[in-house]
Amino acid sequence: MSDYNFAYLDEQTKRMIRRAILKGLAIPGYQVPFASREMPMPYGWGTGGVQVTAACLTPDDTLKVIDQGADDTTNAVSIRRFFEKTAAINVTQATSDATVIQTRHRIPEEPLNEDQILVYQVPIPEPLRFLEPRETETRKMHALEEYGLMHVKLFEDISQHGQIATAYAYPVKVEGRYVMDPSPIPRFDNPKMEMAAIQLFGAGREQRIYAIPPYTQVVSLDFDDYPFEASKAEGACALCAADHTYLDEVIVDDDGGRMFVCSDTDYCESRRQAGHIGEQGTPYGKDAA
């Protein structure tokens, strides 16, 4: 028995967050203000995602936490342990076994199903913030559906770089109404946002919650003559040979040596278990280390 209330937050806080989540689902892509609490971790470490997860977790859930696709990085491990301790729930690293997945900056490669919930950690929820710093103005722009500035930004990308150079946090329009920041996921993941699972977004420092219900239209902004492209590094994973996944570049020595590996560690591992071997990979379970 834990000394904490279930999932750390007090009941009144959870009710407040739950009401915000429901309004978020009813107005897809709109950022609902909420009274974000201090959490026992610093801002920037997923305090928004943690509060959303805490408010929608049930005792029967199995939680997976990923940080840039990886289950075994500091942020993911500490959040997973936080909920193990405060909610006494089961945790997993396997995407298909999880009912709630909290993520920092990636969508798992394996398609999610209707019984799953994806919770994003969001640093800056306002897609227009770097174009217009005043909240009073961006709020008006959303109210008036005045998104011309965002298209100017993408156009400037094209005029400077010859292509849309925004590679992550690529703005999307949800259900034809609100322009939304998908959190800093690579634009490779944008097309996956039309999924069967519920997607919830929590920004702790900025005190915003937003959501996308399943099967909701999510369109990446683009131009007719410069259509959106989901880009990734060329090549295949050095461990599992996957050429259809998002790849991380890993520097391996001081002489410019590098390798590309799947960013989604669970997906990579399950492929290796299934016998796929990349250029620098070894058969699963026979690591040199």
Add this chain to the structure above:
Amino acid sequence: MELSALSGGFDNAAHQSATAFRAIMNVMARPGVIETVTGAVPPKGLSVAASSLLLTLCDPETKLHLAGDLDTKTIRDWLTFHTGAPIVPAAQADFAIGAWDDLMPLTQYAIGTDQYPDRSATLIVEMPELAQSGTTLTGPGIKDSVQLSLPALEPFQLNAALFPLGCDFFFTAGDQIAALPRTTKPESTPCM
């Protein structure tokens, strides 16, 4: 206050409200889907699903409107003891509960503002029964289309036309719950 007003709440608030909220969130994210919500043992007149929803979402910060026959001393006492929610007229309500006819007209509820469309009322409609037949629904959260037994058609179409403003609805009957957010487009189902 009757002694009976003191019983019937969640006996394990953290776990029961978490489980109830999952069902509530699922139906709001998937309009037309019917789920089960339990936990509360309400006084006569309130359904198990509606009262569990109120216990899960309401507290002294949410203004609640009791429509028609539900505005009785017994129900007021029970809700006041278990949630602390102030009981208010329809125009000020964050949540309103009642039978469909008692809740009308829809125009008296808050629909949010252009800058804060979330500041709108959520209506909890007590129904005799819920069935996956009747009005055809399409919109976010619905893969192709689903059917749900709505108490009316036109008010929901007018509400949907207000998007991004508008009210959101829960429908409750016994321990069953379904929802209809403002994004859902209801249409009469063509006869076969």
